[in-house]
Amino acid sequence: MVYENPDGVKIGLEVHVQLNKLKTKLFCGCSTDYHSDEPNTHVCPVCLGLPGSLPVINEKAVEAAIKIGLALNCSIVEQTQFHRKNYYYPDLPKGFQTTQYDYPIAGTGKVVIEGEDGERVIGITRAHMEEDPGRLQHIGTIERSKGTHINYNRSGMTLIEIVSEPDMRSPKEARRYLDKLRSILDYLDVFDGDLEGAMRVDANVSVFGGQRVEVKNISSFKGAERALLYEIMRQKNHVRRGGEIVMETRHFDEARGVTISMRTKEEEHDYRYFPEPDLVPLRVADRAPEIKKALPELPDAKRERFLEQYEMSGMHARALTTEIKVANFYEDVASQVSPKDASVWVADILKGELNYRDLGIDAFTIEDIVEIIQLVTENKITEQSGVEIIRTILDHGGKPQDIVKEKGLLKVEDDIVAKAVEEAISENPEAVEDYLGGKEKSLNFIVGKVMQKTKGRADAREAREQLIEKIKEQN
Numbered sequence: 158m159v160y161e162n163p164d165g166v167k168i169g170l171e172v173h174v175q176l177n178k179l180k181t182k183l184f185c186g187c188s189t190d191y192h193s194d195e196p197n198t199h200v201c202p203v204c205l206g207l208p209g210s211l212p213v214i215n216e217k218a219v220e221a222a223i224k225i226g227l228a229l230n231c232s233i234v235e236q237t238q239f240h241r242k243n244y245y246y247p248d249l250p251k252g253f254q255t256t257q258y259d260y261p262i263a264g265t266g267k268v269v270i271e272g273e274d275g276e277r278v279i280g281i282t283r284a285h286m287e288e289d290p291g292r293l294q295h296i297g298t299i300e301r302s303k304g305t306h307i308n309y310n311r312s313g314m315t316l317i318e319i320v321s322e323p324d325m326r327s328p329k330e331a332r333r334y335l336d337k338l339r340s341i342l343d344y345l346d347v348f349d350g351d352l353e354g355a356m357r358v359d360a361n362v363s364v365f366g367g368q369r370v371e372v373k374n375i376s377s378f379k380g381a382e383r384a385l386l387y388e389i390m391r392q393k394n395h396v397r398r399g400g401e402i403v404m405e406t407r408h409f410d411e412a413r414g415v416t417i418s419m420r421t422k423e424e425e426h427d428y429r430y431f432p433e434p435d436l437v438p439l440r441v442a443d444r445a446p447e448i449k450k451a452l453p454e455l456p457d458a459k460r461e462r463f464l465e466q467y468e469m470s471g472m473h474a475r476a477l478t479t480e481i482k483v484a485n486f487y488e489d490v491a492s493q494v495s496p497k498d499a500s501v502w503v504a505d506i507l508k509g510e511l512n513y514r515d516l517g518i519d520a521f522t523i524e525d526i527v528e529i530i531q532l533v534t535e536n537k538i539t540e541q542s543g544v545e546i547i548r549t550i551l552d553h554g555g556k557p558q559d560i561v562k563e564k565g566l567l568k569v570e571d572d573i574v575a576k577a578v579e580e581a582i583s584e585n586p587e588a589v590e591d592y593l594g595g596k597e598k599s600l601n602f603i604v605g606k607v608m609q610k611t612k613g614r615a616d617a618r619e620a621r622e623q624l625i626e627k628i629k630e631q632n
C-alpha cells in the first residue's frame with residue numbers, strides 16, 4: 158500500500174546529541190560527569206566564556222564526530238572550521254556560540270527507516286559540532302516566569318547537531334527516524350541516551366507546501382511525536398479557516414501538550430556568523446579511513462545478518478538489534494541453545510517482562526535465561542512455568558533451579574498425563590460427543606478436567622494435543 162500523505166506533511170528534524178561519554182568538554186578540561194553534581198561545579202574560565210580565555214579542541218570529540226558522520230553515510234569534509242554564531246542570551250555569557258557553519262564536519266548522508274509504506278530513506282543534510290550552552294531553569298512556565306536559574310555545568314559539552322532533509326511524512330516516521338538515530342548512536346558507544354538532555358530535538362514541520370514552523374528544544378521522542386501531531390493539526394485548522402502559516406519558532410509545553418509561539422522569523426537574530434579566530438581550521442578527511450575501518454557492525458547490517466544466520470522473524474530481528482546490549486545478549490544465548498528458541502525467549506518473553514518493569518537487559522543474566530530455555534526444551538517444565546521463573550527472578554531474585562523446587566514446577570510424568578487424559582474422556586462422554594459434533598469449546602472443558610487431575614502441572618497445550626489424538630483413535 159502506498160502512503161498518499163494527503164495533507165502534504167513535511168517534517169525535518171534537527172537533533173542535538175550530547176557526547177556525554179567523552180571524559181572532558183569540547184574546548185576545556187572540565188569533566189563531563191556532572192549529571193548528579195551541584196550546579197556550577199564543573200566550570201572553568203573557558204566554558205564560562207570569561208574574557209581572555211582560549212579554547213583548545215578535544216581530539217576525541219573530533220574523532221567521535223567523524224565516527225557519527227560515517228555511520229550516517231555522510232561525506233567527511235576535507236577541512237572543517239569553527240564559526241562564531243553571535244547572539245546575546247545568558248546561557249552563553251561570551252555572547253556567541255562556537256559552532257560550525259559552511260564547513261560542517263560531515264556533509265550529506267542518509268538513514269533508512271521503516272516508513273508508513275515500507276523502507277524509506279531519510280536524507281541527512283549535515284552533521285556539525287558545536288558547544289552546548291548552559292541550562293536555564295525557569296521558575297514556573299517559560300512564557301510567564303518570575304525568574305530563572307542558570308547552571309553552567311552543561312556549558313561547553315560537545316554537541317553534534319544532525320540535520321535531516323524534510324523527508325518525513327508523519328509524526329510516526331519522525332519517531333522511527335529518532336529511534337533509528339538513537340540505535341546507531343548506541344552502537345557507536347558515543348553517548349549514554351538515558352542521561353538527561355542526551356538527545357534534544359528541534360522539529361520543523363509544514364503542511365500543504367506552506368512555510369515551515371520550528372518547534373524548538375523538545376527533550377523526549379514521545380514529546381517530539383506529540384508536538385508534531387499537535388502542530389500539524391493546528392496548521393491544518395489554521396489554513397482551513399483561511400489563515401496563512403508564517404515561519405516561526407514555537408515552544409512545546411509538555412504538560413499541556415500544545416505548542417506556543419515564541420518568535421516569528423522576522424524577529425530572529427542575524428547571527429553574524431564569522432570564522433572563529435581562536436581555532437585553526439582542522440584537516441579531518443585524512444582521519445576518516447582509519448575511523449571507518451574501526452566502525453562496528455551497525456543496526457541494519459546486524460539485522461540482515463541475524464535474519465540470515467539465525468532462524469527468526471523480521472520482527473524478532475528488529476527487536477533484537479535495536480540496542481547493542483540486547484544483540485550481544487541474544488548472540489550469547491543463541492550459542493548455547495537453539496537460536497530459534499533463543500529469539501522467542503529473549504525478544505518476546507524476556508524483553509516483554511523487562512519493559513513492563515522498565516528494566517534493561519542487564520537486569521537478567523545469560524546463564525539464567527539459558528537454564529530456563531533448557532528446562533523448557535528438555536520438557537522438564539512448561540512454558541508457562543518458564544515465564545513464572547523469569548517473573549520471580551525479576552521481582553524477588555533467586556536461581557531457576559531453586560525456584561523450580563520451591564514452587565514444585567517440575568512437570569508430572571508423561572504416563573500420569575496419559576492416564577488423566579483417558580480418565581477425562583471416559584468420565585465426560587457428553588463433552589466428547591459435543592466436541593465431535595463440532596463444539597470446539599467442549600474440548601477446553603475436557604482439558605480443564607485433565608489439568609484438575611494433574612493439579613495444574615501438565616502442559617495444557619500438550620494435554621490438548623493428546624486429547625484430540627485419543628478421541629480420534631477411539632472414534
Ligand SMILES: Nc1ncnc2c1ncn2[C@@H]1O[C@H](COP(=O)(O)OP(=O)(O)OP(=O)(O)O)[C@@H](O)[C@H]1O
Pocket residue numbers: 167168169170171320321322323324359361362363367368369370371
Ligand atoms: N518546508 C519544510 N517543511 C518542514 N521542514 C523543513 C522545510 N524546509 C526545511 N525544513 C527543515 O528545517 C530544518 C532547517 O534546519 P537548519 O539547521 O538548516 O536551519 P535553521 O533551523 O534555520 O537554523 P538553527 O540551527 O539556528 O535552528 C531542516 O531539518 C530541514 O529539513
Ligand SMILES: [Mg+2]
Pocket residue numbers: 171318320
Ligand atoms: Mg539547526
Ligand SMILES: [Mg+2]
Pocket residue numbers: 171359371
Ligand atoms: Mg533550526
